[in-house]
Amino acid sequence: MVITEARQRRGRSLPASKSLTEERVSYLESLLSQARRAAAVFTQYTQEDVDRIVKPMVIAGLEQAQRLARLAVEETKLGVLEDKALKNMVATEFVYNYVKDKRTVGVIREFPERRLVEVAEPIGVIFSLTPITNPTSTVLFKCIMAIKTRNAVIFSPHPSAWACCFEAVKIMYETALKHGAPEGVFTCLESHDLEDNAYLMHHKDVGLIDATGGPGVVKAAYSSGKPALGVGPGNTPVYLEKTADLNMAVVDILTSKTFDNGTICASEQTVVVDDEIYDRVLRKFTELGAHVCNESETKILERTLIDPKTGCMQPMAVGQKAADIARMIGISVNPNTKLLIARIHGVGSKFPLSLEKLFPVLAVYRAKSTDEALQVCVDVNHAGGLGHTAVVFSRNDEIIRRFGEAMNAGRIIVNSPGSVGAFGGVYNDMVPTFSFGCGTGGGNSTTDNVNVYHYLNIKRVARRTQAHMWFRVPNQIYFNLNATENLRTLKSASTVIVTNLAMEQVGHVDVVRRNLPPQTLIHVQVIPDAEPEVKTIMQGVEVLNFHKADQIIALGGGSVIDAAKIMKLKYESPDADLQELAAPFMDIRKRVVEYPTEKVKRTRLVAISTTSGTGSEVTPFAVLSDKLAGCKVTLADYSLTPDVAIVDPQFVMSMPRVLTADTGIDCLTHALEAAVSIYASPYTDSNAMQAIRLTFKYLPIAHEHPHDEEARSMMHNAACIAAIAFSNAAVGVNHALAHAFGARFGVAHGRANALMLPHVIAYNAAVPSKFMPSPNQRGYVAHKKYATIADLLGLVGSTIPDKVARLITAVEGLLDQLAVPRSIAEMGISAEEFERAMPELSKIAFDDPSWRSNPRMPLASELIELFWCAYRGRGVAKSIINSKQQLV
């Protein structure tokens, strides 16, 4: 039976295979079962258990370093015995030094301040391919990493390094087993076969492929569809800059490029030398045993060592000594020659020696300037070495910085050898490795020096956190009748009163004027009684500049105070871009756009409200009408909050009844929405609840008896207190609906709020079809908040739904008392007209930021439903309560 049948039987997708017999499949499956079992059992091991196994493995590796090196050189015929032994020692001792204290089991890292814990989870079975160039050292390295991370590994060594790798696996396995590792934790394919590799690479029981080897192996690993660690090819450029320590640089390059006869993929390939030092550098290389080839010798090197068709190095030269290579290709050199140097004049396929050469042949390039040198290094880097390694020798930090930015290399080695430097832990503090991640440039998933953390799934246990909350109010709030007298305590050389014509006509401006200290220069800036426009703001700023104002007093309703807030912003920070500052945000605490903190002038803003609704005297919001852009700009930042608020009921005693009702309902809506907002806190709750209590008690009186001083005073306080609540907790879907409806049909804001209010309470109290993410709330609490409000108002009720129903009845009763329209239909808007407006209404409401703090996330369809509830009005909210599933 061939593999196609086996494949069908197992329901797996495997690449077309020519000849895997059933026997072979059975063999591979047995390896996998063994590894899977070992990996499963390994999950029970503690950190202490694995550390107890790792140490003796390292010692065994060190003890066998020389023997394994000898086996590797004998079998592969590549490299240098001494260097291979050194690599085996680095792979054990240096790697151990890095991993010994690392936690790789259970909790591996804790971040108490972030309430985060990282927990290690092994991968399971790793299929590992090892190279011919660093065979035994790579095996030792991977075995130590696997045990440290509780993984099982099936090794597939390069066919020309199979025996030495098998021996290395055997030494590691036997030692590990002796010290408690599970049976089957390491296995090695008994022979090398591409079909075996393909089978294992695609097997569902293999969790990760760790492919160290040539581009073919790495590509196969990444093409398997499995998570893979693969190492890309290198082509290391070296910039030998004129300020470098030349003695050190030349020795380092010689050490590195001849290390294991240049088989390390991080080793230097082309050295770009500044013109000023070029001749000296070549002399030093020559003095230390390099042979600088002449032009004809260079041509021979090009012709014989690099395949002209593929641009790949000829295998016969890989890992051979320089003198042997010279002899092979017919160049006469001293038998002790360490390195062949070829002078090149360009980079790329036309200059074959500028490509990767895993043997002791080094290209050098003479650069006329720093810019040219850096460009040539970039060319070398892009000629097959992307993501791998680059080297710079310089004493100039600026050059090192520029080099680091220009190279696309996972390792940028400074003033040290490329090959041994890239290993990490020897010449620098990088993580020791035998697997160099080359990032996406090299077709890899990481630029790291592959280490134990790449052999782990790291889980994050994230405990719930709460955003830091705050409660911000103006520095001073003066309230009660004649609180305006407190202006006398506010010293000012030049005050601009921003107000509207009506305020001046009824004598309110004179009241303010009388209460200012006598030495204050006063200018009155009268603005239109409408949402402020950019033109109005800029005129106001001119006046502030002209009078060098150190105090602004805003006297009026919400639009006047909003205008003054924006004037202050532009006066203090002339460069502030209002459109930019109006950029949308979800949470004011995390907003992208920051308001200016550097101010060219400082001024005090005193806000005196002449209505009892918006509470603009204490809020951080301001609305601007940008007629040029044809839109409204809402600014929100605590820096807009007035410095002083004066809540003096003398200015509202003459408010007309309709305005009293509309602004009073606005106040109630602010408080009710703040109470159930996802940003509500005990600080805002206390204000919201008190504002609701005051409104229910005093609004009907203020409406019925406009001259009742206590009622006016308390409603004025209620509006301010409600505004304090929503300034810190925000509003909700009621405002989103009211903004859209009010703007479309020209209905006063408070009245628009009134139309929506009972329905929104019923909506928020029902089981949400979609919850609003709210880390600061523990569970859904809107219905409970409404019940608490009902209790506060003495509405009795035995259950939460009952209390919510009674609250709705009370709100409806209040609206009736205030004689506000109870349905959109009552306002003379036909159902057809409303239907026509619905797409626009629902879109504007959906775009409105207000609902983002609503406890229930409104679906677009629900916004439409709410609009229609408001259209039908009376009695609908109660029917919602009766028909929808209620929260208890």
Next chain:
Amino acid sequence: MTAAMSKIAEIHKIDANRVVESLRAARKKLDGVNVETVLEFSSVLRVDPRALCELEALAILADESNDRICLLHVNVQIYKVLKLAKLSARFDFRN
């Protein structure tokens, strides 16, 4: 037509120090007898690959003989091992 046989639960306590042997003993008793076998794991803190092999053999035998095997008081680490070794579906678990 055969009458339904009444099932008798046999409980085997697995010795933490001799897990493989205990499982082997349980397996021998399983041969050809249509009963529910309960393996009591409360003293077992870990299993090794050999124990895992025994459990696999036990599962195969139980499949063949239509017997049910219930593992009692298996700790979560061992449960995870059985899950990773793809054996968990072949046993019943009780706590």
